[in-house]
Amino acid sequence: MPRLLPRRPLTLRARLVALVLVLLTAVTLVVGVVTVLALQRSLVGAVDSQLTSAAGRSGSNAQRLDGDHQRHRGEQHEDQRDQAGPQGQGALGEEPGGGRTHGAQLAGLST
Numbered sequence: 001m002p003r004l005l006p007r008r009p010l011t012l013r014a015r016l017v018a019l020v021l022v023l024l025t026a027v028t029l030v031v032g033v034v035t036v037l038a039l040q041r042s043l044v045g046a047v048d049s050q051l052t053s054a055a056g057r058s059g060s061n062a063q064r065l066d067g068d069h070q071r072h073r074g075e076q077h078e079d080q081r082d083q084a085g086p087q088g089q090g091a092l093g094e095e096p097g098g099g100r101t102h103g104a105q106l107a108g109l110s111t
Helices: 012-075 078-083
Strands: none
Touching: none
């Protein structure tokens, strides 16, 4: 198929503009990829440290609550057990006999 218009060579200006656009696109892509990887690494590291810290606090709190729970059961008298009702204790998180409230109940633990 013959060409309708003869092809003219690109001018120096057109070639330079094309080269600058290609280089700008390449640099932008490299900077973007490096930024995403660095940000991801930083954020994952921050979340890891927060989870490690929270797990440590959770483990120590669970041990403390378990110790309080065991100590509480050992101090309960027979007459308090009868007054506590069918659940063996007062309202959720409350000591029999109107004592202090223990806070929220953790899943899998009974207070």
